[in-house]
Amino acid sequence: xxxxxxxxxxxxxxxxxxxxxxxxxxxxxxxxxxxxxxxxxxxxxxxxxxxxxxxxxxxxxxxxxxxxxxxxxxxxxxxxxxxxxxxxxxxxxxxxxxxxxxxxxxxxxxxxxxxxxxxxxxxxxxxxxxxxxxxxxxxxxxxxxxxxxxxxxxxxxxxxxxxxxxxxxxxxxxxxxxxxxxxxxxxxxxxxxxxx
Ligand code: VGL
Ligand code: ZN
Numbered sequence: 449x450x451x452x453x454x455x456x457x458x459x460x461x462x463x464x465x466x467x468x469x470x471x472x473x474x475x476x477x478x479x480x481x482x483x484x485x486x487x488x489x490x491x492x493x494x495x496x497x498x499x500x501x502x503x504x505x506x507x508x509x510x511x512x513x514x515x516x517x518x519x520x521x522x523x524x525x526x527x528x529x530x531x532x533x534x535x536x537x538x539x540x541x542x543x544x545x546x547x548x549x550x551x552x553x554x555x556x557x558x559x560x561x562x563x564x565x566x567x568x569x570x571x572x573x574x575x576x577x578x579x580x581x582x583x584x585x586x587x588x589x590x591x592x593x594x595x596x597x598x599x600x601x602x603x604x605x606x607x608x609x610x611x612x613x614x615x616x617x618x619x620x621x622x623x624x625x626x627x628x629x630x631x632x633x634x635x636x637x638x639x640x641x642x643x644x
Contacts (some may be wrong), residue, residue, distance in 0.1 A: 449585040452486040453565060453577075453607075454479055455593030455600045455621075456494050457543045460529040460536035462594075467529040469594045469622050473540075478620045479592055480544040488549060488584055490577065492565040492599065494530035495537060495553040502561040503528045521569055523561060530555065552577045563602035566610065578610050588613040590644055592620035597629035601636065608639055615642035 460466040462473050483489050496502070501518055504510045504525035512527045530537040539545065552575045554562040562568040566578050581589065589612045591604040600621045607614035616636065623629035633643060 449487045450588040450590065451488040451490060451581055451584075451586045452483060453589055453591045453593075453603060454489065454491040454543070454548070455565060455591060455603055456492055456530075456595070457540050457593055458494060458530055458537055459540055460494075462540055465529070466527050466536050467624075469624055472594050472622050473542075475593065475620045475622055476540060476542045480542075482592070482617065482620060483544060483547045486547075486590070488581075488586060489547040490580070491539070491545070491548045491551045492575075492577075492593075492603070493537070493539065493551050493553045494555050494562075494599070495532050496530050496555045497558045498528070498531050500531075500555065500558045500561075502526050502555070518561075519559060519570070521560070532556075550577075550580060552580075563599045564606045565599070565603040566606040569602075581612070586612070590615050590617050592617040594622060596621035596623040597625055597632055601629070601632045604641055605636060605639070608636075608641055613642075615644040617644045 461469050504512045510525050514525045516523050552565050560568045567574055589607045591600050604614050604616045
């Protein structure tokens with residue numbers, strides 16, 4: 449049983465959005481046509497409270513994209529994005545969701561960021577997605593969406609650690625930072641991850 453995991457296809461990550469990924473919109477038609485090839489399709493949705501600590505606005509005197517240490521973890525300070533119940537947090541209307549059986553929300557705890565669809569960045573709290581997939585008999589996952597070097601990579605890497613066979617679908621993902629993505633790809637492949 450294989451599953452397609454669609455990461456954060458939300459308006460704020462698309463051109464014109466608060467944390468736009470360059471050419472992020474190009475992945476949507478690709479993801480739409482991929483869905484029929486998988487036994488199960490799920491999605492994630494970044495879903496932050498307005499005062500989330502990953503936002504630069506929560507830290508006096510800080511600029512967007514500065515790095516800090518937050519409760520012992522490195523944290524990039526992002527522009528405010530994917531705030532719960534705002535337009536920017538909605539899934540893109542062009543994304544086909546007919547086959548999407550479940551949407552896992554993440555990033556709701558204001559004290560810790562959550563790039564992976566499985567756990568927060570400290571791996572303290574689970575979203576339940578691993579149990580859901582395992583309960584459905586999934587052994588193999590393909591991860592795609594935005595952004596390739598943050599939420600897509602973290603999800604695919606956790607999938608490997610959780611014992612799934614895992615791959616990243618390159619043509620259905622786009623990074624925020626291309627160089628960072630190339631480095632992460634190499635470490636993912638060394639761990640047994642596949643580039644699909
Ligand atoms: C993401 C940064 C902050 C992502 C989410 O979806 O890759 N990146 N929040
Ligand atoms: Zn976020």
